[in-house]
Structures are given as structure tokens and as C-alpha cells.
Amino acid sequence: MRRREFIAAIGTAALAAIPAHRLSGASSKQHIASLSFDDGFRKSFLRIAEIYEKFSFSACFNIIASAHLPGNQVRDDYMKQELFGDFGVWNELQDRGHEIMPHGYRHAHLASLPLAEAKDLILRSLEVFAKELRGFDAKKAVFNFPYNQSSPELEEWLPSVVMAYRTKGEILNPVPGPNTVKVTTGGWGPDNAEKDVDESVEKLLAQPTGWMVYNLHGLDEEGWGPIRPSYLEKLLGRLRERDSVRILPTGRALMQAKSGRFAIG
Numbered sequence: 001m002r003r004r005e006f007i008a009a010i011g012t013a014a015l016a017a018i019p020a021h022r023l024s025g026a027s028s029k030q031h032i033a034s035l036s037f038d039d040g041f042r043k044s045f046l047r048i049a050e051i052y053e054k055f056s057f058s059a060c061f062n063i064i065a066s067a068h069l070p071g072n073q074v075r076d077d078y079m080k081q082e083l084f085g086d087f088g089v090w091n092e093l094q095d096r097g098h099e100i101m102p103h104g105y106r107h108a109h110l111a112s113l114p115l116a117e118a119k120d121l122i123l124r125s126l127e128v129f130a131k132e133l134r135g136f137d138a139k140k141a142v143f144n145f146p147y148n149q150s151s152p153e154l155e156e157w158l159p160s161v162v163m164a165y166r167t168k169g170e171i172l173n174p175v176p177g178p179n180t181v182k183v184t185t186g187g188w189g190p191d192n193a194e195k196d197v198d199e200s201v202e203k204l205l206a207q208p209t210g211w212m213v214y215n216l217h218g219l220d221e222e223g224w225g226p227i228r229p230s231y232l233e234k235l236l237g238r239l240r241e242r243d244s245v246r247i248l249p250t251g252r253a254l255m256q257a258k259s260g261r262f263a264i265g
Contacts, residue, residue, distance in 0.1 A: 029244040030175055030262060031204050032211040032253050035197075035232075036166065036185060037218070038062045038103050038144060042085030044218035044226075049093050051233050055240055060249035062103035062144040062166075063090055065128035083222060087132035094133065099249035102129050104146040111151040118154055126161065138162050142251045148185060148215065155182065164254050166213065171200050173211040176257035183250060187215035189225030197227065197235065205242070213250055 037048060040063040052059040068086035090100045104110065105125040110118040122143060129136045141162045145154075148168035158165045159181045169184025176183075188196035197214055204212040217223025219232070239245045248256070256262065 030209045031242070031245045032175060032262070033201070033204065033239055033245055033247050034060055034211065034213045034250045034253055035216055036060050036062060036144065036213055036250055037216050039107070039217055039223060040064055040067050040084045040090075040103070041218040041222045042083065042089055044220075044222045045085060045093065046089070047219055047229055048232065049096060049098055051229060051236065052098070053096065054233065055236050055247075057236060057240075057247050058249050058252065059093075059098045060101070060251070061090070061093065061098060062101045062142075064103050064107055064146070065105045065125040067106075090132075091134050094135075099251050100133055101142045101144055101249075101251055102126060103144045107146045109147055109149050110145060110154060111149040115151075115153050118151075119157065122154075122158070123161070140251065140255065142166055142183065142254065144250075163251070166250060171212055171214055172204055172207070173213055175209050175211050175262045176254050177262070178258045178260065180254060180257060183213055183254075185213040185215040187225050189217075191225065192227065193225035194227050194231050196225075201235070201239070205245075211253065 037045065037060060040061070045059075045061055048059050048061075064084070067084040094100045102125045105121045105128065108118075108121055110121065113121070125143075126138045126141070129141070130138070138161055142164045143158060143162045144166045145168075148166065150165065150167040155165065155167070164181045164183055166183045166185055168186065171184075171186045173184055187193060193216060197216075200212055200214055204210050216225065216227060218226050219229050220226055236247065239247055246253075
């Protein structure tokens with residue numbers, strides 16, 4: 001079944017390695033692909049980073065702020081305390097050019113909580129990031145809702161504290177613009193998500209322009225709707241061969257949109 005409930009600065013070397021035609025201005029055909037990996041599975045995220053680095057790409061990692069702390073309240077069946085990394089790992093990955101963004105203080109259905117409590121949990125997650133992640137700036141951050149469960153009230157409030165937010169909706173978004181604040185996503189689980197990812201990629205490439213934001217978690221047996229490392233490597237290699245495709249983390253795509261890089265002439 002589909003799970004639709006469900007920036008830090010780029011490393012100079014990684015940016016320089018992106019082919020020039022992918023950084024050009026106007027184009028008649030543009031496809032952006034963002035694979036958005038949630039929760040903070042240490043083993044999986046380190047392997048994902050290695051695969052992205054093979055192609056000089058930056059991965060998109062969304063971290064539960066308290067997952068590494070004793071007594072945390074991360075309580076999904078596929079989550080165990082020992083699987084999570086800490087901010088030592090996340091700072092290392094950020095230094096290597098990857099994007100680390102907040103995924104809540106704990107993995108809570110924020111839309112089902114009283115508004116004041118939901119806001120407090122979001123602000124607590126941002127406080128942890130400000131304290132623990134080097135150079136973190138909430139105004140350049142994408143808040144990734146746990147379970148992709150938002151509410152109209154939270155969506156109205158969040159642009160006052162973060163750059164943008166990710167919530168449930170279509171996997172295929174319009175190409176972002178300077179004022180984009182809402183990003184929608186979906187995924188597949190609890191079993192292997194590869195077939196659904198492939199179908200989403202084909203839908204993206206079948207339209208003239210678009211932005212695919214696909215919600216994933218871990219590799220092999222980790223997380224909801226896992227994929228295999230070999231599949232991820234082949235997918236990135238295949239997409240790199242398409243001149244119209246840019247593979248970007250969600251926050252970086254939004255920052256580039258603010259600079260007018262995705263303007264279509």
C-alpha cells in the first residue's frame with residue numbers, strides 16, 4: 001500500500017562536480033529528482049552517502065532530533081534505539097556535502113496533537129538542530145513532518161519559522177519557484193519500494209517538467225519501504241545519464257529556485 005501519510009551549504013567539490021548543463025539557466029525540459037530519506041538510520045545513511053558520493057551527488061537526510069538520546073520516544077515497529085546515528089554522524093555527513101534537515105523532535109503525529117503541543121515539538125527539534133548541527137539556520141531549513149501528517153494550522157504557521165515544509169500529497173510537484181514553501185511527497189511500504197520508485201520516475205520523465213520528491217527511509221531491512229544499495233546505485237546512474245534531470249536534496253532545490261535557476265524560458 002502507498003504510504004501517503006507518511007541546508008546546510010553544499011560541499012564545494014560536490015557542486016563543482018555537477019555537469020555544467022545541469023546548472024544552466026533556462027531550459028524547455030527540466031526534471032528534478034529528490035529522494036528524501038527519513039528518520040536517521042546510521043548504517044543505512046552512511047551507505048547511502050557513499051553511493052551518492054560515487055556520482056558526486058548530495059543526499060537528503062531528515063533526522064528525528066531526539067532519536068539518539070536515552071529515553072527517547074521514537075516508537076514505531078521498525079525503529080530501534082541502536083539503529084540511530086547521532087549528531088557526530090550528521091555533522092560528518094554535512095561536512096561531506098549532504099543535506100541534514102529536521103524530521104521532528106520525536107516521531108509524533110503532529111496533526112493529531114493539540115496545536116500548542118505540536119508547535120512546541122517542532123520548535124524543540126529546531127532548538128536541538130541549532131545546538132548540535134554546525135551552521136544550522138532554521139530559515140534555510142525544510143521541516144519534514146513525521147508520517148507526513150500536517151494540519152492547516154501548522155502549515156500556516158511554519159513559514160514564519162522555517163524556509164519550507166514537506167507533507168503528504170502528490171509525489172510529483174511542480175518545479176519549485178522562489179516562493180515555494182509547501183513540498184508534497186509520498187512513498188511505499190512496508191515492503192520493498194523499488195517498483196513504486198521506478199513507476200514514479202517514469203511518470204516524472206513522461207511530463208515536460210516536474211519535481212519528484214519521493215519519501216524513503218533505509219536500505220535492505222531498515223525502515224519503512226526499504227530499497228537495496230544496488231538498486232539505489234543503478235537508479236542514480238540511470239538518472240545521471242538524462243540531460244534533463246537534476247538530482248538534488250529538497251532544501252537545495254528550494255534554495256536554487258530562490259536564485260531563479262529553474263526559470264523556464
